Amino acid sequence: MQHHALNPDTTKLLSSVSVATLSTRLFARGLRNTFLHGLSPLSTHASNLVGEAFTLRYIPAREDIDVLAAFADYDHPQRAAVEQAPPGSVLVMDCRGMDRSAASGEILMTRLQRRGVVGMVSDGSVRDAGPISQMGFPVYAKSRSAMINLSLHHAVDFNIPIGCAGVPVYPGDILVGDMDGVVCIPRKFADDVAAEAFEMEQVEDFILERVRGGAPLRGNYPPDESTMQLYNESHAPAASTR
Amino acid sequence: MQHHALNPDTTKLLSSVSVATLSTRLFARGLRNTFLHGLSPLSTHASNLVGEAFTLRYIPAREDIDVLAAFADYDHPQRAAVEQAPPGSVLVMDCRGMDRSAASGEILMTRLQRRGVVGMVSDGSVRDAGPISQMGFPVYAKSRSAMINLSLHHAVDFNIPIGCAGVPVYPGDILVGDMDGVVCIPRKFADDVAAEAFEMEQVEDFILERVRGGAPLRGNYPPDESTMQLYNESHAPAASTR
Amino acid sequence: MQHHALNPDTTKLLSSVSVATLSTRLFARGLRNTFLHGLSPLSTHASNLVGEAFTLRYIPAREDIDVLAAFADYDHPQRAAVEQAPPGSVLVMDCRGMDRSAASGEILMTRLQRRGVVGMVSDGSVRDAGPISQMGFPVYAKSRSAMINLSLHHAVDFNIPIGCAGVPVYPGDILVGDMDGVVCIPRKFADDVAAEAFEMEQVEDFILERVRGGAPLRGNYPPDESTMQLYNESHAPAASTR
Amino acid sequence: MQHHALNPDTTKLLSSVSVATLSTRLFARGLRNTFLHGLSPLSTHASNLVGEAFTLRYIPAREDIDVLAAFADYDHPQRAAVEQAPPGSVLVMDCRGMDRSAASGEILMTRLQRRGVVGMVSDGSVRDAGPISQMGFPVYAKSRSAMINLSLHHAVDFNIPIGCAGVPVYPGDILVGDMDGVVCIPRKFADDVAAEAFEMEQVEDFILERVRGGAPLRGNYPPDESTMQLYNESHAPAASTR
């Protein structure tokens, strides 16, 4: 499936809103299973990870196939995926939640970063966690494990629909990550969800300020009509510049 | 990948030996992860399930895609897989070990049986477990669950390498099932493993008889040279008829 | 919350259809989490378990409170629940999925049966599994465990909304159980779901007969217009007597 | 630690009471963790499994040590344990709850049975489950798995304290098994617990009869003074013959 490039405005909006808010906008559409539960960022990063999913699928390893010599083939699907994931994409690895062996390590992450890929997400584990956390390259994984991927995983194909952390990820879907973790936004909802989330966060910042000032939840969270009127008055000029 | 039809002699041998013995022969080749752990047969069957793997892959469902109307498309991959799995094959479903919704139910099992497919194996669950257990059609699954597959699973492609219960299954691999569960024999090892397993069981039956008669493990299990000589004497004629 | 007695026709319909079909009818309404995953019946029973939920909630035990002497109080909530669950109801126990100690045993099951309660459902375990499986009283549980409930559970209140096996159960909801397990039908949907499920099973039995006869899925499952016409013709008279 | 032989009267009493009742008597002593949770019997047996624990400890396997050739050594700890467990004992295997490979199979079970060992208990799995279930030899395990123990387990020592299914088992402790599963009675409590359990079951049978006849829990379960008086009257003669 080919997609038009993601609207740069959408990318900018998605960079500035929380994964929590995005999840709520998807929930409002009846999508309850969009958050990749159980993954943690290896390092903090100032703004969100935002990019299009480029997927890689692993199946369990077999001892006679998945030997060190397998990597002598530079067209090995894991290596091919790293070389083909386009700039601006996020490489998403389906490890079936198995994390006793690492899905990948420092050299591949370095290559991805050098090629303009913006991050990596896996429901398995990563090795070289120390150096990777210092690279300025957003990586989300289930855990850390030193063991080489060949001992548990066999890369089989890429750029196809996968599951990751129990969530469906289709190529071209938009992944957004912050300190809470990663949400997968189905491509067709990306523009609308980004706009709604930005608007919703404006309102929530306004509410938060009021709650900090002592306002009760009643009337404020969610905002009733009079609170919304106050919000609209205070945000009227701002709205025109967005 | 195309395969020659499985040698009928191999099928016959595999029908008569235990999954335990087959696993040991694979272990002897360094393959430690060939048993599909955690699956149970829905019913007892007199001889082993034996057939070539025809695979089906699910990813997690998405609420806006996986609705009842999805089945109005008769080319839906789940339905297509059921119609295309060849006679003599075993349909193997990769459910990522998720069993809160059923992978399939009675009507599809009936269609498989009618088409000459010899069994179904899934690391998810099945619904209509009562009627299915009476069909004379071997089904192995992780559990029973009534909820429709669309609530958790999205069939995406078939006849590709998959993982099932943590084991790699390539199309054309040979699945064998008995009361212990199911083993996946990589296609290229099938003939040799079948022959070795049959031979090994002859020996083990001989040992078992001796142990029942009071023989100690020492010298008998594993058999030392003199026990093997006794075995060879008693089995010399039998060997020629195999 | 008080409920009118369940319509006897609804009870009859629910007794005759499968939990799988009922789950599908709930799924059609957007309810994906109504099947109490992971519970097994202790014994087979000819027709479905059908009854209204009467709930009991446990919290974890505390060693200084939950001692054998606690049962000297005949108003202990566990005992009170057993005595107050009305005839025709199903006692549903919220054990938080903890099954290292039994939720209850033979004497309480006997009292429930004697009082006209129609079954028991728990996401914990039961003790005295042997005798209970011979009582003709439907019991669904996660597992068997001999240890007394006081070592893990503290009964705290009853006839309130609970969770059981990850599913919300409100007093008065309708529980239906067969070999697949138990579904919880929200009270307000019971009549409609029962009627729809009965109708749907009539159609599915018709389809099943055709599939057994060699019909392909295409055109039959789900039934297209012409198959439905055949069904309607063959069922026209039957429909009038229902 | 050496033990005097178990009192034959104690053995007889333990054969006739339920594991549930025994657990309650241990609970009354403050022992909450004596039931080996999660193990199932491979077959039904008329009376309880009762025997002294003879233990065997496994650690995880290592690929260069745990090869088929390891069994060429007839003093391999697993084989030695099978040959040394005394008649009347129960072989208890500590598999650390790991069940992806079988702890043992038919030939070893046959040898144990032939030597007068009365049963086997493991928190791992067994292979050859079909034939073993027909042997008339009580086996309790977590699951069934065909893979040979060498792929996951390394037998290291025996007749030492172990954990099994989360419960401490010291050599000489008394294991009792029925359909609910297995309880481990610390040796020093065996006589008293057996006597108390027998007495308690007499009372419970009396209560059960009354509950079947329509008696409420109040006054009967637990029995108040007047119920106990009725019990004592009805059991006075019986008591003298026990």
Place this chain on the structure above:
Amino acid sequence: MQHHALNPDTTKLLSSVSVATLSTRLFARGLRNTFLHGLSPLSTHASNLVGEAFTLRYIPAREDIDVLAAFADYDHPQRAAVEQAPPGSVLVMDCRGMDRSAASGEILMTRLQRRGVVGMVSDGSVRDAGPISQMGFPVYAKSRSAMINLSLHHAVDFNIPIGCAGVPVYPGDILVGDMDGVVCIPRKFADDVAAEAFEMEQVEDFILERVRGGAPLRGNYPPDESTMQLYNESHAPAASTR
């Protein structure tokens, strides 16, 4: 159940001792299950979290009830609990250990903090983990998750006994949290446990100093009579000022 306000001296003592020491004092009373296993603090805080439990109970969500509009009711139990938890209390949420959706987020935490509630403890997850970790408000949770609570949880009642992380929590119990996690001290033991723990830590600090200086465990840990004499001599004056 109404409680007298917690003795301010007790609060002060509990602020200064470790959760480990408190757990040991409860263990000494036979209470083995008082530590809320598996919860982590979102941020470090200089002194312990100490407060009385105010509880909130969730059951699983139902798709037709738990929609965004549910929050339009300002008396929704989750919101009511946030507004009613008294100053000095800790809001404890029973999420049944389910953490795929967040139990709550930044705005509610802000309101709690503003109202004088001293912390929040949940066996589910929280969203907005980044901002919450900067608030100076102690929050303990099982994990981080962005998804809104409505997708998994339904708030049903509050200020009742609950289970949290497998531990019973009664309203008014005292929760204490440090870097190890959170312990629940049954209200009636709070004063005594606080005093004992303070005393015990004085002794342990003394032992620690000796061990740092090279003293062996023998005679020192636990302290024998002569070590206690040394301790008493060195602490005699200090004791009078406590």
Place this chain on the structure above:
Amino acid sequence: MQHHALNPDTTKLLSSVSVATLSTRLFARGLRNTFLHGLSPLSTHASNLVGEAFTLRYIPAREDIDVLAAFADYDHPQRAAVEQAPPGSVLVMDCRGMDRSAASGEILMTRLQRRGVVGMVSDGSVRDAGPISQMGFPVYAKSRSAMINLSLHHAVDFNIPIGCAGVPVYPGDILVGDMDGVVCIPRKFADDVAAEAFEMEQVEDFILERVRGGAPLRGNYPPDESTMQLYNESHAPAASTR
């Protein structure tokens, strides 16, 4: 089993290479299960933890044996292990992966450190995690828990083969830990694996530099002949000084 002291050169090499590289060298020998999955370091440390395994085995606790008074015996196995683990060793605790109670705390860690033991590894949890993380003493554990070890664990013997985090650990094996976690190197492979790993990391550093400079994976990772020639040229002088 007695071992010669570890070659100091080996120790130095192991201190400087990553656990990931070491795991790969073991994988190349067919050892796939050497990484102690799921353990985290309590604090960062500049160079690797490196030391010989000194083991301690726990079984589940029993309420009548494992009471506070048990520690009055200074020869209690847990205390004895702490006093007998030799300088340069790593104390490795087999907690069967059970982490609801702590395996040990600050005073024992302090004693180990004072005695020259270089670190502690456990597949259970630790208490006093705050102070321990400030001690400059490497500790790896599964989690943090405040509850005293006696409530869950009974120390039974030491300096014997154990399992830890699913990996076999024999006394004298070499444990190496970095930010990814801990690998167990069988003693007999230590010298060779250390040398190979050092060499391999030299090559990988060279590759990493090239990838950072824009080189593709093809030809570089793994290095083909011409890349190796470039490496050999650039490292020729360096090699002579190692």
